[in-house]
Every structure is written in structure tokens, then in C-alpha cells.
Amino acid sequence: MKIIKAVPEEFLNGLYLIPTDRGNLLKLDENGSFEIINNIPIIRVLVTPNLKKTISKIVYQIKDKYYLFKNHEKANWLKNLLEYINDKIEFDKYYKAKKAWYRGIGDLFKNIRKWEFGKVIGKSISLLKVLNPIIVFDIHDIRKWHYKKSFIKFVKELRKSNLSVVIRYPIDCHREIAKIFSDGILNVKASIKYFAKAHGYYISNKVAEYLLSITNGNLDVIYLILRHSKREIKNLRQLKIPWLKILPYIIDSKYRKLVKAIVKLRKFKVEDICYRVDYKLSTLYRYLDELVELGILTKIRYKNKIRFKIKLNRKILLELIKKSKNNYLSWFSIFLLDNVPWNIQIFEFSKNI
Known part of the structure; x- marks a missing residue:
């Protein structure tokens, strides 16, 4: 929920999927929650295969919120009731407004108990259209459900x-959910904006999309890039990518110690670097040749001596970021932020920044 609460505007007008840790979902004995963040209502409930219980939980979260249902022209069902309530509120007759609201909500709960399906769906969706919230459904494990069609149809409605x-x-459960809700959006862009915001950076949608495209969701690299940029990054020109600082962490880990030494020297002979790393000479030559093949180093022969020079090719560096073994699937690595009380100090490179 941290991601949704931090950037609720990024979850409007769509069907969004958030894979997370089981411990971060509502427990069976929890009713859910209702919050308003940035003027956007957020309803959160636990979903079960029993649609009757799910709708009942949604209605329970809004049962006391009569003062929020102002745009009654959006309603199909209960339009007259909502219009009456708004008129009474306008003339400070809150008692009459509240009395009418609770009578209407009481009827809806009665419809739910009797499971008068048409009335339940019509009234519930009508109320939600007027409120226009973000409806958050927590699901424990849909693979264990014997009957899931009713919930799927409800989401479509x-x-x-x-x-x-x-x-x-x-x-x-991601594979199953993604298959069922094929039009669902993994809002990784919102997660990157949340990650930046949590560290005191404001980034635009365009910058978030670019960071995702070049890092594939590698939070270590995203943090390094932000660390060397302005606090407010509105466009790509304001984004500074410190390639030399990132390089040791996007290369295969076996080269890391060597590349850190190379970054400090920039140009060097083998004898300049051999005392900085505890490799055998044969291993050092092999690693240097492999870095030349990767396009990280240039080998120069001059007067029967071999020199090396660091070579920064943006295209090669971007490929290295994407191939980095530390890159999980973007939805996996980023969405773990939603449930882990993370600290940037746990990042491997943080002490070197």
C-alpha cells in the first residue's frame, strides 16, 4: 500500500496489478480500510471467492461517508436519495441527511443478505461511480479458489x-493473475516515482519511464543515478548518469574489484594495476582481455609496451545494465518495496557513494 499511498494519482482510470509479499496482505479477520489521500478516496478490502462477502466489505467501508457523495448526477440507482442528502447538507440539515443515508445503506445491506443480485450490483456500482475511489482488492491465493468467475465478472463491471x-x-500468483486479468497493468513507473520520492527526489513520468527502460528495475542503479542528479528532475536533460560510478556494479561481479581500480586510474599499464588487485598475473591478463572484448577497455600497443584505457560507450553500458545478473524481473524487484521496511544502507554499493 505504500506505493499507492505515495502516488495515488498514478493508479487512476485503469486496472493495475501489484505483486507483493503474502505478509503484506490483509488478514482474514481484518475488515479493510478507507482513506483519502490527495483528495482521492482509497477503499481496501480482502477478496474471497464469495462475491457477497466482498461487496459487503466494500459497502461497510463507505457506510458512514454520506458527506462524500456529492456528484449524484453520476448515479443511476439511488440518484433521488443522493440528491435529497446533498440538498439537506447544503442547508445544514445534517440529521435528516444522515437519517436518509443510513436508511438507504440499511436497505442495501438487506439486499446483500438476501442476495438480490441486480439491486446489489446496481446500487453498489452506482455509489462507487459517485465516490470515484481507487478500489484495492487484496487476494491471498486465487489458485486455491474453486470458483472465481463471479469476482472476475465483478472487476469487469x-x-x-x-x-x-x-x-x-x-x-x-503472478502468472495466474496476469493470465486472468490480461488487461491489467504492472505500474512499475509508479513504483519508480515512489522510490524516488521516498529518497527526496521528484521525477516526471518521462524520467521514470526512461529509468525503467535503461535499468530494468535495478534499484541499486536507479539510486546511483538519482544520487548524482538534481532533487527535481523534470526532463531527461536534467538526468545525470554517473557511468564511471555505476560501471563496477553493472559488470560481472568477478571483475568488480579490478574495474574499481581501473576507474580510478583511467589509463594504465599492467604493472600500474597489479599491486592494486590480488590476482595472479595470468588471471589479471585474462580479465583485462575479457574487458577489452566487452568493449570496456581499449588496448594500446606503443613501443613494445601494452597500455589500457577505459572506454565508455553508452550503447554497451546500457546493454550491461540490462544484462546485469542483479536485475530481477522489474515487477519483482521493485514491488518488494511495498512490504519491506527497506533502508538504502543495505545496498551493496552504498558505502562507496
Whole structure:
């Protein structure tokens, strides 16, 4: 929920998927929550195969919020009731407004208990259209459900009414969820904006998209780039990428110690670097030749002596970032932020920044 709360505007007008840790989902005995962040209502409930219980939980979260249902012209069902309530509120007749609201909500709960499906769906969606919240569904493990069609159809009905839906689920259920909700969006861009915001940086959508494209969700590299940029990055020209500082962490880890020494020297002979690393001479020559093949170094022969020079080719460096073994699938590495009380000090490179 940290991601949604930090950038709720990024979860409007769509169906969004958030894989997370099981321990970060609502427990079976938790009712859910209702919050308003940046003037955007957020309803969070735990979903079960029983649609009746799911809708009941949603209605329970809004049962006391009569004062928020102002745009009654969006309603199909309950339009007269909402219009009456707004008129009473306008003339400070809160008692009458509240009384009418609770009578209407009481009828809706009665419809749910009797499971009068048409009335339940019509009234519930009508109320949600007026409120226009982000509806967050926590799912424990949809693979264990014997019957899931009713929930899937309900989500589709919500989307037909242009309501914003977020589905949060355990990471190991991702394949199943992605298959069921094929139009769901993994909002990695929002996660990168959240990560930046948590460290005191404001970045635009364009910058977030670019960081995702070049790092594939590698948070170590994203932090290094932000660390050497301005606090507010509105466009790509303001984004500074410290390639020399990043290089040791995007290369294969076996070269890391050597590349750190190379970055300090820039130009060198073998004898200049051999005392900085504890490699056998044969290993050192092999590693240097492999770095030349990777396009990281240039080998220069001059007067029967071999010199090396660091070579920064942007295209090669971007490929190295994408191939880095530290790059998890972007949705996996980034969305773990939602449940881990992370600290930048745990990052391997942080002490060298």
C-alpha cells in the first residue's frame, strides 16, 4: 500500500496489478480500510471467492461517508436519495441527511443478505461511480479458489463503469493473475516515482519511464543515478548518469574489484594495476582481455609496451545494465518495496557513494 499511498494519482482510470509479499496482505479477520489521500478516496478490502462477502466489505467501508457523495448526477440507482442528502447538507440539515443515508445503506445491506443480485450490483456500482475511489482488492491465493468467475465478472463491471481497480496478490500468483486479468497493468513507473520520492527526489513520468527502460528495475542503479542528479528532475536533460560510478556494479561481479581500480586510474599499464588487485598475473591478463572484448577497455600497443584505457560507450553500458545478473524481473524487484521496511544502507554499493 505504500506505493499507492505515495502516488495515488498514478493508479487512476485503469486496472493495475501489484505483486507483493503474502505478509503484506490483509488478514482474514481484518475488515479493510478507507482513506483519502490527495483528495482521492482509497477503499481496501480482502477478496474471497464469495462475491457477497466482498461487496459487503466494500459497502461497510463507505457506510458512514454520506458527506462524500456529492456528484449524484453520476448515479443511476439511488440518484433521488443522493440528491435529497446533498440538498439537506447544503442547508445544514445534517440529521435528516444522515437519517436518509443510513436508511438507504440499511436497505442495501438487506439486499446483500438476501442476495438480490441486480439491486446489489446496481446500487453498489452506482455509489462507487459517485465516490470515484481507487478500489484495492487484496487476494491471498486465487489458485486455491474453486470458483472465481463471479469476482472476475465483478472487476469487469467495475471497469465498464470507469472505476479504478488495483489487485494486490502474492508474487507467486503472478502468472495466474496476469493470465486472468490480461488487461491489467504492472505500474512499475509508479513504483519508480515512489522510490524516488521516498529518497527526496521528484521525477516526471518521462524520467521514470526512461529509468525503467535503461535499468530494468535495478534499484541499486536507479539510486546511483538519482544520487548524482538534481532533487527535481523534470526532463531527461536534467538526468545525470554517473557511468564511471555505476560501471563496477553493472559488470560481472568477478571483475568488480579490478574495474574499481581501473576507474580510478583511467589509463594504465599492467604493472600500474597489479599491486592494486590480488590476482595472479595470468588471471589479471585474462580479465583485462575479457574487458577489452566487452568493449570496456581499449588496448594500446606503443613501443613494445601494452597500455589500457577505459572506454565508455553508452550503447554497451546500457546493454550491461540490462544484462546485469542483479536485475530481477522489474515487477519483482521493485514491488518488494511495498512490504519491506527497506533502508538504502543495505545496498551493496552504498558505502562507496
